[in-house]
Amino acid sequence: MIPAIRVSGLVKTYPARPPVEAVRGLDLEVNVGECFGLLGPNGAGKTTTLEIIEGLLDPTAGEVEILGLKWGTNDTEIRNKIGISLQETRLSDKLTVRETVTLFRSFYSVGIAPDEAIGRVSLEEKVNAYVDKLSGGQRQRLAVATALVGDPELLFLDEPTTGLDPQSRRQLWDVIRSIKERGRTVVITTHYMDEAERLCDRVAVIDHGKVIALGTPAELIARVGGEHVIDLDIDPTSSVHPRTAELSNLPTVNSVREEGDHVTITASEPHRALPALLDLVRTAGVKIAGLTTRTATLEDVFVTLTGRHLRDES
């Protein structure tokens, strides 16, 4: 079966002084019908990669195939098969919701009725509202409707929920799930890990213009050692800190990471690791301010792989 997207050896260097190597040899394959997430911190190269795949930007080097087609050879065919919702899709404040979607419908030779696209993002009540009267979440759903109206086989959503309140985010997740249920392929960029875990069948973690991990969220979490995390907060007044080597030797512990007074421990069997940890802390006389356990997340995957947090704004 032809993949929805095949990217190989992708490189993008922006001319600047010094030149910016935004994408440095990126390989990727997205299957038809999956929701695929591109994850990474700010500046990792997600938008650049997406814009090259979407045909909005030329690569410096590398190959891109969309549903077996190539930019430069099959442009019209590709455009009729894809829908794009940019990071900040600019919509005219002077148009209503229906007028906006009708305008976008005119760009495609095939597609669905504007009101149907509006219904799919649950904006029926706002069909006659002007764009400048919509909330942030409603605007984002309208942006998705403009991408859906061409009935795309492949939908690109660049950070669709950034800046939205939790309720608007959940509404958009429902929209994305319903698109996937129709058998369409969705590619989404996000730096919200919970979003990727809930929505995506597979994710590629991107850092410094390269894929550093690829798989289902569960596979990636399992790969970095254990599905459980113990967060240990040491009281700042404690004169004793537990030694990393001792923590690493506790039963079923896979990794230990210290950041000041905070220690993050991954363990495959917390019911065995925890009693031993508490014994160690008591014997050593370490004062603790907090101890919690949780399931590992994609954020932990990123931190383990890079030593940095995804939401660092640097």
Ligand SMILES: Nc1ncnc2c1ncn2[C@@H]1O[C@H](COP(=O)(O)OP(=O)(O)OP(=O)(O)O)[C@@H](O)[C@H]1O
């Ligand atoms: N037109 C441009 N000229 C020069 N450098 C650019 C240009 N566009 C992006 N960059 C740089 O390329 C790198 C990758 O940017 P890109 O927008 O692809 O990252 P991103 O992962 O999408 O980040 P974000 O999550 O902040 O959108 C960054 O260092 C950015 O500053």
